[in-house]
Ligand SMILES: Nc1ncnc2c1ncn2[C@@H]1O[C@H](COP(=O)(O)OP(=O)(O)OP(=O)(O)O)[C@@H](O)[C@H]1O
């Protein structure tokens with residue numbers, strides 16, 4: 001695997017490659033990321049991964065400074081997964097001056113769910129992903145469904161900006177007990193890690209209830225929030241939404257997804273399940 005720290009070096013390599021799939025990450029790689037890399041390898045001749053902890057998408061008081069940076073271990077995993085090129089710019093390469101141009105998703109996209117609790121987050125995500133797409137110019141870009149709203153925002157950006165790239169979703173990879181793999185799981189203490197699968201279990205319960213014909217969504221959501229609080233969590237939201245635009249459903253036969261975010265100690269976890 002070749003490692004590129006500059007845009008110039010990455011672009012020279014990209015120019016020699018055929019069909020390229022890009023998998024953007026913030027590093028601290030786990031099996032969820034590696035599954036995306038393998039899926040990318042099935043769709044393209046050449047897989048390019050990126051690792052960049054993007055300051056623009058972190059709010060004040062969020063975990064930018066303590067975000068796990070494990071570059072050497074990440075490189076070994078990418079190499080083993082058959083990734084051909086890694087783009088790993090430093091901050092001066094990505095943002096040589098304070099970024100003056102941003103992608104601003106419409107409030108309907110980003111004032112809800114994650115966007116309500118992380119103001120400015122998706123502006124930062126969309127801006128860095130547009131920049132990564134411009135740098136790499138991949139044919140395909142892959143993003144995980146674990147970050148469901150991110151996938152929606154980025155798919156809409158690509159479509160509305162007519163970017164010449166195909167966005168492909170990756171299914172959420174989970175631990176045996178159901179917890180969605182996430183870099184932030186590493187923040188959990190042993191006790192918190194043992195309690196963490198409750199979030200997934202509550203999502204399963206709501207999914208199963210809706211499938212079985214229970215349409216009292218408010219009660220399902222409120223009961224699950226109460227259960228999290230009783231178990232010592234601080235939930236931000238649990239919401240059943242339409243998959244297409246993440247707005248509240250009008251018809252229960254719309255394709256739906258249930259999404260949640262909650263804090264366990266100092267760690268904020270998100271998860272979702274399609275219904
Ligand atoms: N468990 C997972 N299954 C599938 N894809 C995943 C999983 N976790 C992350 N991804 C995807 O990997 C890409 C990079 O994500 P990122 O580097 O933020 O990892 P993360 O584990 O989600 O980290 P964080 O804990 O910061 O949310 C994103 O497209 C994300 O949706």
Ligand SMILES: CC(C)(CO)[C@@H](O)C(=O)[O-]
Nearest residue numbers: 024025026054125128147
């Ligand atoms: C897409 C992304 C790499 C942009 O920084 C990040 O939000 C992530 O890791 O999901």
Ligand code: BAL
Nearest residue numbers: 026057058121147150
């Ligand atoms: N996995 C999405 C990136 C973030 O939480 O900032």
